[in-house]
Amino acid sequence: xxxxxxxxxxxxxxxxxxxxxxxxxxxxxxxxxxxxxxxxxxxxxxxxxxxxxxxxxxxxxxxxxxxxxxxxxxxxxxxxxxxxxxxxxxxxxxxxxxxxxxxxxxxxxxxxxxxxxxxxxxxxxxxxxxxxxxxxxxxxxxxxxxxxxxxxxxxxxxxxxxxxxxxxxxxxxxxxxxxxxxxxxxxxxxxxxxxxxxxxxxxxxxxxxxxxxxxxxxxxxxxxxxxxxxxxxxxxxxxxxxxxxxxxxxxxxxxxxxxxxxxxxxxxxxxxxxxxxxxxxxxxxxxxxxxxxxxxxxxxxxxxxxxxxxxxxxxxxxxxxxxxxxxxxxxxxxxxxx
Amino acid sequence: xxxxxxxxxxxxxxxxxxxxxxxxxxxxxxxxxxxxxxxxxxxxxxxxxxxxxxxxxxxxxxxxxxxxxxxxxxxxxxxxxxxxxxxxxxxxxxxxxxxxxxxxxxxxxxxxxxxxxxxxxxxxxxxxxxxxxxxxxxxxxxxxxxxxxxxxxxxxxxxxxxxxxxxxxxxxxxxxxxxxxxxxxxxxxxxxxxxxxxxxxxxxxxxxxxxxxxxxxxxxxxxxxxxxxxxxxxxxxxxxxxxxxxxxxxxxxxxxxxxxxxxxxxxxxxxxxxxxxxxxxxxxxxxxxxxxxxxxxxxxxxxxxxxxxxxxxxxxxxxxxxxxxxxxxxxxxxxxxx
Numbered sequence: 268x269x270x271x272x273x274x275x276x277x278x279x280x281x282x283x284x285x286x287x288x289x290x291x292x293x294x295x296x297x298x299x300x301x302x303x304x305x306x307x308x309x310x311x312x313x314x315x316x317x318x319x320x321x322x323x324x325x326x327x328x329x330x331x332x333x334x335x336x337x338x339x340x341x342x343x344x345x346x347x348x349x350x351x352x353x354x355x356x357x358x359x360x361x362x363x364x365x366x367x368x369x370x371x372x373x374x375x376x377x378x379x380x381x382x383x384x385x386x387x388x389x390x391x392x393x394x395x396x397x398x399x400x401x402x403x404x405x406x407x408x409x410x411x412x413x414x415x416x417x418x419x420x421x422x423x424x425x426x427x428x429x430x431x432x433x434x435x436x437x438x439x440x441x442x443x444x445x446x447x448x449x450x451x452x453x454x455x456x457x458x459x460x461x462x463x464x465x466x467x468x469x470x471x472x473x474x475x476x477x478x479x480x481x482x483x484x485x486x487x488x489x490x491x492x493x494x495x496x497x498x499x500x501x502x503x504x505x506x507x508x509x510x511x512x513x514x515x516x517x518x519x520x521x522x523x524x525x526x527x528x529x530x531x532x533x534x535x536x537x538x539x540x541x542x543x544x545x546x547x548x549x550x551x552x553x554x555x556x557x558x559x560x561x562x563x564x565x566x567x568x569x570x571x572x573x574x575x576x577x578x579x580x581x582x583x584x585x586x587x588x589x590x591x592x593x594x595x596x597x598x599x600x601x602x603x604x605x
Numbered sequence: 606x607x608x609x610x611x612x613x614x615x616x617x618x619x620x621x622x623x624x625x626x627x628x629x630x631x632x633x634x635x636x637x638x639x640x641x642x643x644x645x646x647x648x649x650x651x652x653x654x655x656x657x658x659x660x661x662x663x664x665x666x667x668x669x670x671x672x673x674x675x676x677x678x679x680x681x682x683x684x685x686x687x688x689x690x691x692x693x694x695x696x697x698x699x700x701x702x703x704x705x706x707x708x709x710x711x712x713x714x715x716x717x718x719x720x721x722x723x724x725x726x727x728x729x730x731x732x733x734x735x736x737x738x739x740x741x742x743x744x745x746x747x748x749x750x751x752x753x754x755x756x757x758x759x760x761x762x763x764x765x766x767x768x769x770x771x772x773x774x775x776x777x778x779x780x781x782x783x784x785x786x787x788x789x790x791x792x793x794x795x796x797x798x799x800x801x802x803x804x805x806x807x808x809x810x811x812x813x814x815x816x817x818x819x820x821x822x823x824x825x826x827x828x829x830x831x832x833x834x835x836x837x838x839x840x841x842x843x844x845x846x847x848x849x850x851x852x853x854x855x856x857x858x859x860x861x862x863x864x865x866x867x868x869x870x871x872x873x874x875x876x877x878x879x880x881x882x883x884x885x886x887x888x889x890x891x892x893x894x895x896x897x898x899x900x901x902x903x904x905x906x907x908x909x910x911x912x913x914x915x916x917x918x919x920x921x922x923x924x925x926x927x928x929x930x931x932x933x934x935x936x937x938x939x940x941x942x943x
Contacts, residue, residue, distance in 0.1 A: 324806055401848060445808070458852045468662055469852025470783070476849060481841040481867060487874045488867065490848050503819040510739060510828050511814060512850060514796045514807025529819060529826065536825040 292438040294588070295431040301544070301586045304579045305435065308542040309442050312518065319540045323443035327517040328542075329473075329509060329530065330436070332450035332457060334523035334564040335546050336465060338427040338591075340555040341418065342377070343563065345452045346388065348411055350380065352395035360394075369394070381562065389496070392453070397477055397494040400484060401455060404492060408459035422594060425464040430592045432521075432546075436465060439519070447517070449509055450474045451501035451526055455492070473508045475500045505530035521546065524564040528572065535578065544579035545569055553590045554583060630776040632926070633769040639882070639924045642917045643773065646880040647780050650856065657878045661781035665855040667811075667847060667868065668774070670788035670795060672861035672902040673884050674803060676765040676929075678893040679756065680715070681901065683790045684726065686749055688718065690733035698732075707732070719900065727834070730791070735815055735832040738822060739793060742830060746797035760932060763802040768930045770859075770884075774803060777857070785855070787847055788812045789839035789864055793830070811846045813838045843868035859884065862902040866910065873916065882917035883907055891928045892921060 296302040311319035312326065333339035342350075353363070353372045363369035368387040371379030380387070396404055417427050436446045448467055450457055454474030461467045478497040479490040500508040506529055509517065519542040520527070520534035531543040545566060548557050558566040573580050583590070634640040649657035650664065671677035680688075691701070691710045701707035706725040709717030718725070734742055755765050774784045786805055788795055792812030799805045816835040817828040838846040844867055847855065857880040858865070858872035869881040883904060886895050896904040911918050921928070 327808075454849070454852070470665075470850060472852065479845050479848060481844050481871065488844065488871045490844060506819050506826065506828060507817050510817060511792070512808060514792070514810065533819065533826045 292441065293431065293434050295434055297586055297588050299582075299586050301579050301581045305542065305544070308519070308540065309439070312540050313442050321518055321540060325515075325518060326439075326442070326444040327447065327513055327515075328439050328444045328519040329447045329449045329517045329521070329534070330432070331522045331524070331527045331530070332448050332452060332461075332474075334548065335521050335527075336428055336432050336436075336448070337424075338417070338429075338554065339564050340557070341563075343452065344424045344427075345392075345456050346381075347415065347418075347424075348408065348456065349388070349391045349395055350377075351411060351415065352407070353391055356395060393477075393494040396453070396456070397492045400489040400491055401479060402489065404455050405459050408456055412460045420591075422591070425460055426592060426594065428464050428592065429546075429587070430589050431587045433465065433592065435521075436467070444519070445471065447471045447473055447509070447513065449500065449505050449530060451499070451505075453477075454500075473500060473512050475504075501526045503529045506533040509533075516541075518542065520544075522569070523548065524566050525569045528569045531569070531578065532572070535576065542579070543573075543576075544581055545573050546581045547583065549582050550584035550587075550590070552584075556584075630779065631769065631772050633772055635924055635926055637920075637924050639917050639919045643880065643882070646857070646878065647777070650878050651780050659856055659878060663853075663856060664777075664780070664782040665785065665851055665853075666777050666782045666857040667785045667787045667855045667859070667872070668770070669860045669862070669865045669868070670786050670790060670799075670812075672886065673859050673865075674766055674770050674774075674786070675762075676755070676767075676892065677902050678895070679901075681790065682762045682765075683730075683794050684719075685753065685756075685762075686746065686794065687726065687729045687733055688715075689749060689753065690745075691729055694733060731815075731832040734791070734794070735830045738827040738829055739817060740827065742793050743797050746794055750798045758929075760929070763798055764930060764932060766802055766930065767884075767925070768927050769925045771803065771930065773859075774805070782857070783809065785809045785811055785847070785851065787838065787843050787868060789837070789843075791815075792838075811838060811850050813842075839864045841867045844871040847871075854879075856880065858882075860907070861886065862904050863907045866907045869907070869916065870910070873914065880917070881911075881914075882919055883911050884919045885921065887920050888922035888925075888928070890922075894922075 293302055293306070311317065312321040314320055330336055333343045337344065350372050353369055357363055357373055363373060368380045368383045368391060372391070412424055415424055416422065417424060420427065439446055446467060448457060448461060448471060450473070452474050454472050454476050457474050458469040458472045461472055462469065476497050478493045478495045480493055481488055482491045498504065498508065505527065509530070516534050516537040518540060520531050521544050522528070522531055523546040535541045535543040547566065548555055548564070550556060557564065558570055631640055631644070649655065650659040652658055668674055671681045675682065688710050691707055695701055695711055701711060706718045706721045706729060710729065750762055753762055754760065755762060758765065777784055784805060786795060786799060786809065788811070790812050792810055792814050795812050796807040796810045799810055800807065814835050816831045816833045818831055819826055820829045836842065836846065843865065847868070854872050854875040856878060858869050859882050860866070860869055861884040873879045873881040885904065886893055886902070888894060895902065896908055
């Protein structure tokens with residue numbers, strides 16, 4: 268990824284021949300309808316003088332995170348972090364042994380812990396990721412992500428990203444797009460590692476957040492995270508979050524679950540050239556296969572609507588030549604790579 | 606401004622010789638301490654290999670809007686718009702004749718209208734700029750700004766911007782900075798015209814906002830503005846707004862009033878090279894002279910703190926060779942230019 272992103276200087280995109288590249292910009296994509304659709308869209312919006320041309324200033328693409336840019340099975344990465352924080356803090360909270368969903372986490376009962384749904388998860392986040400400054404949380408996340416491993420592949424979470432999507436992000440950026448993450452997860456949590464994993468700077472991360480408040484800490488102003496939800500960037504919240512940040516609909520949106528449906532509807536209802544796509548998890552051998560009945564990343568209404576509206580469905584099994592980037596053998600345990 | 610911004614393609618900054626320029630990048634600034642300070646800071650953070658070097662990805666500068674980028678006297682531009690909206694909608698609201706601050710606006714009593722302070726102004730904004738979609742408000746603002754004139758100079762509001770600050774924004778961008786507006790005013794209102802006036806894209810505008818909600822309008826999803834404050838981007842809110850959007854403190858901050866003080870404190874308390882400046886309105890002949898006792902843009906605590914901490918004070922009278930850009934004679938009334 269470091270090599271791939273070498274044409275990007277922070278948030279500043281320098282268009283060079285090396286960057287725009289004559290070679291296939293999407294080598295991990297099989298030739299097929301999905302690749303054709305995205306390449307055709309980019310050709311259309313970048314063809315100056317054509318009716319489908321879109322000025323570079325309007326080229327904004329948004330990506331959901333979990334299940335679109337990275338693996339969200341068996342648990343989204345923030346959930347794994349949250350469970351680990353509960354375990355780390357448990358000695359100071361004996362009351363958690365009798366309180367759900369804390370008790371299930373401490374017993375190692377993932378299904379029990381998830382049974383309380385989004386509200387239960389929110390209780391865990393509030394108990395473990397608030398009451399500290401934004402800098403303190405950033406440090407905790409960075410320390411965790413440097414050592415934590417995916418429970419199945421044993422690879423670092425920063426490597427459990429989809430190589431075809433990294434290529435797509437780089438391809439769009441080489442074509443003048445700004446590429447935002449729009450995640451239901453916490454923005455603080457994401458920003459601590461999306462720079463390294465995707466080359467996406469903090470100002471391009473839109474996520475859920477708690478209220479923060481300016482306070483003096485050690486004689487300096489600091490932002491303290493309060494245990495109060497300020498914004499939930501999911502479902503109908505995604506267009507709200509995008510508008511608050513970007514001021515207009517993007518021209519391209521990539522999701523994978525019903526939580527992304529409003530984002531895609533809003534994007535593709537706007538006038539002018541638009542591109543909407545769902546990543547469809549169809550590859551039980553190399554990743555996971557799930558849609559309508561999944562607990563994580565359920566894609567049900569969205570699947571019907573994508574077909575009805577002619578949005579692109581990226582079939583992971585058919586469309587992707589590889590799933591993950593080559594392992595960094597200095598960090599990952601090669602025995603566990605599948 | 607169009608010519609000045611010709612090296613900027615939307616949010617994409619292409620570094621060219623013309624942009625980085627060998628000529629004085631700040632021709633409207635007199636030689637003096639303020640110009641020296643800002644040029645010295647930029648030289649420091651862009652000198653690769655020097656201890657003060659800052660990577661381009663971390664070069665973020667924030668600017669308050671009213672009184673920093675543009676004239677805020679005798680009234681901030683959004684207040685003028687709001688008063689005009691009250692007048693336009695008055696026929697449908699006979700009850701406003703007996704209700705403050707509406708009644709004062711309708712009688713043309715500006716002091717009476719402002720007597721209710723920020724809360725009174727908020728009542729006017731809620732009554733005139735909510736209950737519609739974001740697209741509808743955008744259209745209203747664009748129509749208004751195309752025809753409205755500053756009450757003293759009779760120039761369009763988009764021309765009541767400070768030429769030295771436009772040069773400063775362009776200079777920072779040519780040096781790899783992203784330049785955000787961080788205003789106590791409404792983000793929707795600002796975005797409708799900051800592109801034209803400053804060349805700053807909507808995604809670089811941080812402001813106050815009302816709650817918005819996704820609803821179906823004419824069979825399409827649209828964002829409807831509710832009469833509920835979602836975020837007040839003033840005082841201690843400015844660091845919160847910046848963090849939510851950018852994920853870290855900027856390295857340079859420009860304000861002009863005590864409402865910007867926390868933004869500057871937070872910026873300059875962070876480690877590494879930082880630059881904080883207040884624009885001090887000292888020019889009663891060419892603009893307005895005001896600080897500690899002003900109703901609009903009061904600078905009192907900030908003036909003391911700037912001196913105590915060695916922040917830069919830009920003395921408009923001494924430091925600026927010109928105030929406004931040359932008039933666009935095709936639009937402005939030349940008789941009114943002073």
